[in-house]
Amino acid sequence: MFEARLIARFREGDARALEILFERHVDRAMGLAVRLTETREDAEEVTQEAFLRAFRQAHQFRGESETFSAWLFAIIRNLARDRRRQLRLPTLSLTSPEAERYPASNDAAGEAEKLMARRQLRQALDSLPEEWRTTLILCDIEEASHAEAALVLEKSVAATKSLLYRARRALRDRLADWEATS
């Protein structure tokens, strides 16, 4: 496996291997961190710390059974959870500052509606337990495979699929409740 070889090369002192691994994963790592933290600054700190830890623990990487991204995502999830606990922040921010800067359109009413829908979705996600929220973000927004998400969530693939099903149903019910009351 290419990533396991890169890790081996990194451990032997090849700086290029570190750069390649970093470049391959930095955008997805940042994408997840942005959704699991409150501000872009937090997301950058979490992402940087996750890379530092990932390379410090490189000797533990099991290339055959896990991907570097799943490994990194698991670290990001833990760091973001710790950070929220410390700050006593209740939720993640699905709509990141950069998400708010979506390309503007001339259709102001349409844009307002989209923004409202996005806020509603964010609130519904925020109201879910952390594990369900993270599952939805990983699988449905961040395009992680079920196997990757299973590694991050420390569950079997079957349990992850079941969790995803329950999380989607719960999100649907939250959205339906809001629709009914608005």
Place this chain on the structure above:
Amino acid sequence: MTCEDISGLINSYVENDLSEETALRIEAHLLTCRDCAWETETLRIVHRRLLSERHETIASDAFRARVLIRLRTDNEHLKTTEEGERVRYQLPMPF
């Protein structure tokens, strides 16, 4: 196909991750079962709404450079090249 079969396949169905044959069998059931049709369609809507949130986050150049420098200093065992190069970071090819 039964309602129980559908619930086991519903994730894959809304993700379009089933063979055409299995999808057709599910759809045959959905035509006759209002409960399963509702369950499937509402979950498909939720999945689509989440998909619409998908947008690529790009780490800034300054952040990339900063973290690479930090990673290099944090891993002293890394060998430097003959030029004693520092972190080489180049922008990716134009999108």
